[in-house]
Amino acid sequence: MSKQEPYLAALRFRWLTPFYDRVVSVLLREEPLKRSLLRQARIEDGHRVLDVGCGTGTLTLMAQREYKGALVFGVDGDLETLALARRKALATDTPLYxxxxxxxxxxxxxxxxxxxVSSLFFHHLTRPGKKAVLRAIGAVLSPEGELHILDWGKAQDLLMRILFVLVQLLDGFETTADSVRGRLVGLLREAGFTQVEETHRERSILGTLSLYRAAAAGDAGKPV
Ligand SMILES: C[S@@+](CC[C@H](N)C(=O)[O-])C[C@H]1O[C@@H](n2cnc3c(N)ncnc32)[C@H](O)[C@@H]1O
Structure with a gap:
C-alpha cells in the first residue's frame, strides 16, 4: 500500500464511529450475513482465525463465541473502534485478542x-491498497488456509447501483468502484488465491452485498 493510501474510519468520519454498530445493524442484515460468512469458513477446533479490519469486533466476537475451540484474532488500524470492540467483549464476557x-x-x-475472514472492509481500500492487503493476507495464511470475505458486490440491477451511490458518497468513489463493478474476484485471482468464487449475493437497502471464498495459493505461492 502506498504512503498516500487514505485511511477510512468505520463510517469515514471518526465522530460517527460511536454510531457504527447501530447504523450497520439497522440498515443491513448484519447478523445473518456474518453468521453465513462464518459458516462458509468451516472453522474447526484448533484453527487460528484472523479478522482483518475487525472494527468494533462484531464478527471477531461472534466467531470466538461460536467456535470456542478456535483462537480468533482481530486487527484494525483504528484505536477508537478497537476500544468499542473491547467494551463489547467485556459486556459479553467473550475473550478478545x-x-x-x-x-x-x-x-x-x-x-x-x-x-x-473480513467483513465490510475491502471497500475502504484503493486498488493498490487492496492488492497490498491481499499480499499480506496471502503471507499470513497457511498453505491450506482460506480467505472468506463479506463486502459490497457487483450491483445486480439499476436499483442496486443507484442505492449504492449513498455508500459511495460516504466512503468515496475510488475505494468502492472495484466492489460495485465486481472486481474483487479478479483481484483475488491476481493475488495468487485459488478456487476463488462469489458464493452469495443479496440485495440490501444500500446495494448488493456479496460473500467470497478463496483458497491460499499453497506452498507454491509463498515467498521463498
Ligand atoms: C466499515 S468498517 C468494518 C468493521 C467490521 N469488520 C464490521 O464488519 O463491522 C471498516 C474497518 O476497516 C478499518 N480499516 C480501514 N483501513 C484499514 C487498514 N488499512 N488497515 C486496518 N484497518 C483498516 C477501519 O478502521 C474500520 O474499522
Whole structure:
C-alpha cells in the first residue's frame, strides 16, 4: 500500500464511529450475513482465525463465541473502534485478542492462520491498497488456509447501483468502484488465491452485498 493510501474510519468520519454498530445493524442484515460468512469458513477446533479490519469486533466476537475451540484474532488500524470492540467483549464476557495494525502490514509470522475472514472492509481500500492487503493476507495464511470475505458486490440491477451511490458518497468513489463493478474476484485471482468464487449475493437497502471464498495459493505461492 502506498504512503498516500487514505485511511477510512468505520463510517469515514471518526465522530460517527460511536454510531457504527447501530447504523450497520439497522440498515443491513448484519447478523445473518456474518453468521453465513462464518459458516462458509468451516472453522474447526484448533484453527487460528484472523479478522482483518475487525472494527468494533462484531464478527471477531461472534466467531470466538461460536467456535470456542478456535483462537480468533482481530486487527484494525483504528484505536477508537478497537476500544468499542473491547467494551463489547467485556459486556459479553467473550475473550478478545485484537491489536492495532494496518492490514497491509500484518504483525504475524508467515503461515500463522488457517482462516482469514473480513467483513465490510475491502471497500475502504484503493486498488493498490487492496492488492497490498491481499499480499499480506496471502503471507499470513497457511498453505491450506482460506480467505472468506463479506463486502459490497457487483450491483445486480439499476436499483442496486443507484442505492449504492449513498455508500459511495460516504466512503468515496475510488475505494468502492472495484466492489460495485465486481472486481474483487479478479483481484483475488491476481493475488495468487485459488478456487476463488462469489458464493452469495443479496440485495440490501444500500446495494448488493456479496460473500467470497478463496483458497491460499499453497506452498507454491509463498515467498521463498
Ligand atoms: C466499515 S468498517 C468494518 C468493521 C467490521 N469488520 C464490521 O464488519 O463491522 C471498516 C474497518 O476497516 C478499518 N480499516 C480501514 N483501513 C484499514 C487498514 N488499512 N488497515 C486496518 N484497518 C483498516 C477501519 O478502521 C474500520 O474499522
Amino acid at each position: 485484537a491489536c492495532a495494525a494496518l492490514a497491509q502490514d500484518l504483525p504475524f509470522p508467515d503461515a500463522t492462520f488457517d482462516r482469514v
